[in-house]
Ligand code: ATP
């Protein structure tokens with residue numbers, strides 16, 4: 533059993549969960565990274581380790597509160613983090629140096645919740661058990677792919693864990709890259725799937741929520757393009773093609789290209805720094821709904837609640853961290869980590885627009901392929917369920933992964949062109 537203790541922010545809607553997630557990550561990541569590096573084995577991809585955490589109050593007395601934490605394939609994720617150029621100490625600092633993360637409840641149909649690390653570098657996303665099982669199943673393919681494709685645009689997974697809290701259920705979660713930078717305003721965000729069915733954010737709701745994530749139809753309505761000149765266009769589309777090939781092979785669908793646009797002329801003048809949370813507006817399909825409180829935990833009985841609250845208040849009041857064994861936080865092999873900035877994240881964390889002559893353009897795009905853990909059969913099941921309810925043709929239009937991927941690539945290729953080229957094409961069309 534492991535002894536831990538630290539401060540938490542008691543105002544957080546569900547800080548117990550966040551606290552346990554951070555504690556588990558801190559412990560398991562430092563545990564793995566403290567060891568000498570070694571080659572991966574087949575067993576590493578299946579590995580899972582279970583930990584039980586006791587909490588102590590300020591007097592060192594054990595409290596009637598503990599939680600269980602499971603760490604999956606720690607060596608694989610250690611290698612993945614190194615591959616993505618993460619510094620282990622930096623990773624731990626971001627996720628654990630401050631006590632709590634920002635949380636945004638996702639009102640999307642998936643039921644996932646998103647937590648941002650204090651510095652906004654990392655996102656913790658709670659995932660469905662089926663997504664969790666699926667990621668473990670495809671971990672080897674994912675690993676091989678990102679090794680072979682250092683510039684992949686797919687979500688970068690840094691860890692896969694599970695937390696089980698008293699009176700609560702099991703919560704699976706991944707740690708991944710936040711595509712958007714902490715230091716730049718994102719003036720517009722789009723979540724693009726290459727489909728038009730239901731892919732419209734109500735324009736009139738933009739006033740209420742100017743930072744909302746817009747969708748395919750909003751993009752087309754604005755006649756926007758990913759403005760890349762010949763060199764970047766080719767690099768970008770080649771990588772999208774390779775990434776989508778993997779997704780097709782693994783029968784994944786429902787993923788999107790997330791695009792955040794920073795307009796260099798507008799810069800940061802709107803001073804949105806204080807509203808950072810609104811820049812990141814998760815929520816998938818139903819992003820127009822307001823964020824909800826976190827409801828991950830089973831509602832405990834009144835008695836349970838009172839007892840837990842008392843215990844937790846004591847932890848907060850004590851405010852005296854019982855540090856992890858210092859020896860476990862050493863990082864003997866930090867030198868192995870080479871910064872590995874991908875081509876698409878090299879322009880101040882993003883990918884700058886270019887003109888037809890490849891000279892720099894006016895925007896920086898922050899982009900990546902997200903939500904790529906939905907296995908085809910899962911969608912089909914949902915669709916059948918909906919069909920049963922409404923007895924009409926489903927609006928989801930769950931086309932098979934192969935066609936999904938092709939439609940996705942076709943859409944992205946179609947919108948990837950410079951202003952100059954778009955205007956030329958328009959003129960050519962007009963003149964017949
Ligand atoms: P659904 O399945 O209903 O689409 P979900 O809960 O699976 O939703 P995602 O599609 O993964 O959620 O993400 C929802 C939104 O969260 C995205 O549209 C985007 O605004 C934000 N988001 C997700 N992943 C990232 C990321 N890596 N970086 C920045 N923002 C992200």
Ligand code: CA
Pocket residue numbers: 786787788816817903
């Ligand atoms: Ca999604």
Ligand code: CA
Pocket residue numbers: 642816903906
């Ligand atoms: Ca999803």
